[in-house]
Amino acid sequence: MRAELTMNLEDRLGERLTREDPAPIDPREFEGEPEIVRALKVWNAMVAQLGAQLEESLPDDELLVLCALDASGHPQDLTEEEKARVEAARPAFESACESHPGLACLIANIGRDRDEFNEICDEAIRPRIQRILPRVWRIAAVIAVVGFVGLLAWTLLRQHTDETIVAVAEADREVMELPDGSTVHLVGPAEIRYREAEFDRTVVLIGGGFFDVIDNLTPFVVHTDEAIARVVGTRFGVLDTAGSTEVIVESGRVEVAPEDAPDEGVLLTAGQMSRIAAGGSPTPPEAGDLVEALAWTGMLFFRATPMAEVAERLTGRFGVQVTVEPTLVAEPVTGSFATGDDVEQILSVLATTLNAEVVLSESGWHISAR
Amino acid sequence: MRVDRRFSPELVRRARSGEEAAINLLLVRLKPVLKKYFSRRLTDTFSVDDLVMNTILRTRNGLPKIRTAESFRAFAFKAASYELHDYYRGRYSPKEILPDPEKTPESAAQDTSHTVGLRLDIERALQLLSDRARCIIELKLQGYKYREIAETLDTSEGAVKMQVRRAFAALRISLNE
Numbered sequence: 001m002r003a004e005l006t007m008n009l010e011d012r013l014g015e016r017l018t019r020e021d022p023a024p025i026d027p028r029e030f031e032g033e034p035e036i037v038r039a040l041k042v043w044n045a046m047v048a049q050l051g052a053q054l055e056e057s058l059p060d061d062e063l064l065v066l067c068a069l070d071a072s073g074h075p076q077d078l079t080e081e082e083k084a085r086v087e088a089a090r091p092a093f094e095s096a097c098e099s100h101p102g103l104a105c106l107i108a109n110i111g112r113d114r115d116e117f118n119e120i121c122d123e124a125i126r127p128r129i130q131r132i133l134p135r136v137w138r139i140a141a142v143i144a145v146v147g148f149v150g151l152l153a154w155t156l157l158r159q160h161t162d163e164t165i166v167a168v169a170e171a172d173r174e175v176m177e178l179p180d181g182s183t184v185h186l187v188g189p190a191e192i193r194y195r196e197a198e199f200d201r202t203v204v205l206i207g208g209g210f211f212d213v214i215d216n217l218t219p220f221v222v223h224t225d226e227a228i229a230r231v232v233g234t235r236f237g238v239l240d241t242a243g244s245t246e247v248i249v250e251s252g253r254v255e256v257a258p259e260d261a262p263d264e265g266v267l268l269t270a271g272q273m274s275r276i277a278a279g280g281s282p283t284p285p286e287a288g289d290l291v292e293a294l295a296w297t298g299m300l301f302f303r304a305t306p307m308a309e310v311a312e313r314l315t316g317r318f319g320v321q322v323t324v325e326p327t328l329v330a331e332p333v334t335g336s337f338a339t340g341d342d343v344e345q346i347l348s349v350l351a352t353t354l355n356a357e358v359v360l361s362e363s364g365w366h367i368s369a370r
Numbered sequence: 371m372r373v374d375r376r377f378s379p380e381l382v383r384r385a386r387s388g389e390e391a392a393i394n395l396l397l398v399r400l401k402p403v404l405k406k407y408f409s410r411r412l413t414d415t416f417s418v419d420d421l422v423m424n425t426i427l428r429t430r431n432g433l434p435k436i437r438t439a440e441s442f443r444a445f446a447f448k449a450a451s452y453e454l455h456d457y458y459r460g461r462y463s464p465k466e467i468l469p470d471p472e473k474t475p476e477s478a479a480q481d482t483s484h485t486v487g488l489r490l491d492i493e494r495a496l497q498l499l500s501d502r503a504r505c506i507i508e509l510k511l512q513g514y515k516y517r518e519i520a521e522t523l524d525t526s527e528g529a530v531k532m533q534v535r536r537a538f539a540a541l542r543i544s545l546n547e
Contacts, residue, residue, distance in 0.1 A: 017538050018531040021462050022510045039542040045488055046495040046541075050504070051511045061459070065451040077444035079437050101501045102508020109522050110451060116410070117447045120403045121376055170384075170391035189395030206398050225401060242397040242426050260415060279419045 009033065017043075024048065057096035058103070059089055065110060067093045072111025164196040168207075173298055175338060178203070182220060185210040185338060187297050210237040210297045213252075227276040228262055230255040235336065236268075237294050248273040248293045250301060250336060256282050271303060300346070304332040310350065311367070318343040321364025328354060328369060376403070377446075379439035386433055393433065397426050400446055407450055411518070412457075421457060425450045458513035495541050503537040506530055 013036060016025050024044040027037040059067060063085060069077050070086045071093075078086065086093075097103050168174045168188035175185050176192075179199035186192060190207025201220045212235045213220045222229040224240035227247065234252020238245065247256045249268045256274050257265030264281060266274055272285040273293055290303050300317065302310055308329035311322040320343055331354055337346050347358045347365055359366050376399050384392035404425050408418040428449040436445050499507075502523070509519045520527040 013538075014531075014535045018516065018534050020515055023462065035542065035546060039538065039545055042488065042491040042495050042545065043538055043541060046492045046499075047507060047511070049492055049496075050507055054508055054511055061452045061455045062448075064455060065448055069448070077441075077447070079441070100508055101505040102512065105505050105509055105522050106512065113407075113451060113454075114447055117403070117407050117450065118443060120406050121443055170389075170395045189391060189398055191398075206402075207395075225405070240398070241394060242401055243423055278423055279416055 009036075022047070054100055054102065057092070057100060059093060063089055064106070068107040068110035069114060071097075071107045072114070074111065074114055077114070163193045165191060165193045167191045180214060180216060180220075182211065182213045184212075185297060185299060205238055206240055208237070208239045208296050210294065210299060211235065223259060226259055226278050226280075227282070228257045228259055228265070230257070230265070237297055239296060244275055244277045246273060246275045246293075248288065248290065250290060250294070250303075258282065300337040300341075302333045302335050304334055307331040307333055307350075307354070307367070314343055314346065315364075322347070323364065323366045325356075325366070325368040328356060328367060377442045382436065382439035382442045386436055386439065388434075393430065396442070397430060400429060401426060403446075404450055408454070411454065417457065421450070421453050424453045428453065455512075461513035491545065494544060498540050498544055499537055500533075503533045506533055507537075 009030075013030065016029065024047070025040050027040040027044075030036040030040065058064060066078060066082050066086050067089060069075070070083075075083065075086075097107070166174070166176060166186065168186040168190045170189040172188040173186065174188075175183060177183050178194065179196060180201055182201075184192060184203075187208040187210070190205070190209055192206075192209060193204040194202065201216065201218050202223070203221070204223045206224070209222070211220070211222065211231075213231055219230050221231075222238050224238065224245040226240070226243075227238075227245040229236065229238055229247050231252060231254045234254060235250040236252070236254050237248045237250070239248075247254060247268060249270055249272055251270045253270075254268045255265045256268060256276065257263065258276055258279075258281060260279075261281075266282045266285055268274055268285050271287055271290055273288045274282045274285055276282045290301050291305075294301050300313065305313075306329060307324050310333050311324045311329075314320075314322045322343070333350060333353070335349070335353075337349075343365065344358075344360075347367065350356075351358045351367055354367070354369075356367050356369050359368065377396060381392055381396055385396045401422060404422045405418065408421045409415075412418050412421070425446070429446050432445065432449065436442060505523070506519055509522065510516075514522070516527045516530050520530045523530065
């Protein structure tokens, strides 16, 4: 019985000594064991003294990292100004290292951390711009592949499970087709990743992308660092910036949830938007000005926009005069146009919709009823 | 010479000159690196996200201070490392020291009379402490968890805790002699 009690006491002492919180151990927890109480008082005092000495010897966080980089053989990572700081602190730092073996461990750790950080930086970022080939060339390419290296291509495709990464530089735009036929209009700086060979309608986006998703029973999912947007068939924009993601829906419905809490989403319908900050919940759906909210895409959006306003915006965008017959000025227009569309293409689509005709004269474009 | 595809000197140069799109791309590319770096060290995702955000902010604010475009990586690592060590140090913030309700003025006076003896005991305890045990205690005082100390010392968490227990056992024996 006594042996069992002793065992429990030792276990309890061991557990108490190795708790994560390094706060002093209250000796009263071992009242009735004077030998342990005395030892704990000395232990607490010793740890407190070590802590005080360490605090006194250690430079601040910044100087610690700089001294550690220098001491671990990476002085090239320091600026001239930082080198001067390290030089000034060197005698005290070296003395501290001699007195505190923990400091030597910290230095080694920071050196290893630095190498690991660089390894992560070097991990694959494989920019590849995939352009949408004209349909005829796509068909030709498929026939060629099937005809000449069909089996080999199939084998390679099966083996190629790596992600496809498409990166678009800042100020660039790229419209690309995904393996399921959905399209994404990437607005640089942006990157999209997905599995080409086994596309499961899931993509990872960094930056801005406007998606036109084809109907399919399998949901289409867009992941960013903060958010998940889940849809069936719709058109919507996702703008991922450092620290938050904004989702704006042009048509259809989109479910938006935090990346780490997929069940805590909100449902957005056409014309609504929501924002998710890192670690936060989505803001409640709010109706917004679609044109303003999606301005970053560079695309043209009209949502029940009077034809007079459409003409005005086309004039502003393309620098040509666009006028509308008075009977059509109030006609509402809903739709969107990619950045690559020119004014003639847009006007001919609008004219077809309105059962109107487009005439180009010396003074510019004019839309009139048929 | 290695080509930095993630943080190309041209991109860094444009970011340093204040071009918003370049700053954004630079930070967008830095974010997953930081997330991975911190996630390998901490299991708490909220802390990881906090550290990522703080580092991004620190990096953004410090961009004009970067001397050469080639030094962006080193600059970002230093920012991440400052934040990480600041986090470690603040992890077990000192508890408020409350007056001991059981301590009477008499017992406090008795403590003072024991101070000299305690000092001698502390000296003895420090002499008994092995370099490895001292290293463990010092890393603990810097906010490291036992698991993290074990990784640093390339050993198991159990072995680290055993070192602490042995150090205390040695102290007990010594005080009883």
